[in-house]
Amino acid sequence: NAGVTQTPKFQVLKTGQSMTLQCAQDMNHEYMSWYRQDPGMGLRLIHYSVGAGITDQGEVPNGYNVSRSTTEDFPLRLLSAAPSQTSVYFCATGMRVATNEKLFFGSGTQLSVL
Amino acid sequence: AQSVTQLDSQVPVFEEAPVELRCNYSSSVSVYLFWYVQYPNQGLQLLLKYLSGSTLVKGINGFEAEFNKSQTSFHLRKPSVHISDTAEYFCAVRARSGYGNKLVFGAGTILRVKS
Numbered sequence: 001n002a003g004v005t006q007t008p009k010f011q012v013l014k015t016g017q018s019m020t021l022q023c024a025q026d027m028n029h030e031y032m033s034w035y036r037q038d039p040g041m042g043l044r045l046i047h048y049s050v051g052a053g054i055t056d057q058g059e060v061p062n063g064y065n066v067s068r069s070t071t072e073d074f075p076l077r078l079l080s081a082a083p084s085q086t087s088v089y090f091c092a093t094g095m096r097v098a099t100n101e102k103l104f105f106g107s108g109t110q111l112s113v114l
Numbered sequence: 115a116q117s118v119t120q121l122d123s124q125v126p127v128f129e130e131a132p133v134e135l136r137c138n139y140s141s142s143v144s145v146y147l148f149w150y151v152q153y154p155n156q157g158l159q160l161l162l163k164y165l166s167g168s169t170l171v172k173g174i175n176g177f178e179a180e181f182n183k184s185q186t187s188f189h190l191r192k193p194s195v196h197i198s199d200t201a202e203y204f205c206a207v208r209a210r211s212g213y214g215n216k217l218v219f220g221a222g223t224i225l226r227v228k229s
Contacts, residue, residue, distance in 0.1 A: 004157075033216070040123065042204060042219040043158075058216065090157055101146055101165060101208075103217065105157030 002026050006091050006106035013081040013113045021076040021109050023091030029104070031094045032074035036060065036087040037108075043090065049074055081113045116141040116207045118220035126226045129197055135190040135223045137205030147188040148206040148217065149179055158204060164188065175199065200227045 007022045023032065033048035045058030049068040063085060065077040074093075078085060088110050092103040121136040139145065146165050150158040162173025169181040179190045188205060205220040 035219075040221055042118075042120075042221040043217075044219075045216055048216060059218075092158075101148070101163055102160050103150075103158075105159065107155075107157050 004091055004093055004104050004106040006089075006109050008109060009107070010110050011112070013078075013111065015082060015113060017081050018077070018079050019081065021078075021089055021091075021111070023074045023076070023106060024072055025074075025091075025093045025104070026072065027093065027104065028071060029093040029095055030071070032068065033058070033092050033103075034064070034066065034074070034076045035090045035092060036085075037090060038087050046076065046089075081111075083113045085111065086113045087111060116145060116209060116218045118205050118207050118218055120203075120205055120220035120223045122223050123221065124224045124226065126228060127195055129227055129229050130194050132193050133191065133195050133199075133225065135203050135205075135225065137188045137190065137220060139186050139188065139205070139207045141186075141207060141209065144210045145207045146210060147179075147181060148208075149173065149177070149188070149190050150204045150206060150219075152202045152204065152222075154201070161190070161203070195225070195227050197227050197229060199225060201225060 005024045030051050034046040035043040037043050044060045047066040049055045091106040094103045117140045119138045127133045148163045149161040151161045152158045164171050164181045172178045202222045202224050204222050206217040208217045
């Protein structure tokens, strides 16, 4: 069982470039989400999905797009990267069961935008 | 909406000493409360959670936390820390009702255990 797999682990982009951060899970979790982590600000929710075909915005969605065509995958797209998007990105998944509240995190993607 | 305030950005402590990491939250609705831990260069993992019932909850690695509704707090404690507890700790909250598992995180507290 791989759990939550994020690729790549590191990425350097130039301003204006586009890229996709990949997130895959093999736990059959309905809920998937993307957070960004910045020093002194904790983790902030970018986008989330409660199932295939369903996505919604979190706290800081601007500049990011997502889609959820399968249960397993939840890619995060940066259409035109900006230096303000330099951050560490985490994918997190979970079951939509109140009695089993727990998020499983990937190991993160460190992104630098020059 | 919910918000979380972690009152200390860094807490230095000597090995085998007790520690308390403070967390206050704000919400107009009932909430679930969590503590997550992040070791260097890793993702977050759940330390403990309060969903309902006893206000004192025990987690992994000897940590415990107490939910205080009147003070809207959920402080994390450990009676004797080890070097291996050095990490960043995040308090998080989510509304009981609503759709999805959205968590709101605090800014984090770095626990530095010294020998």
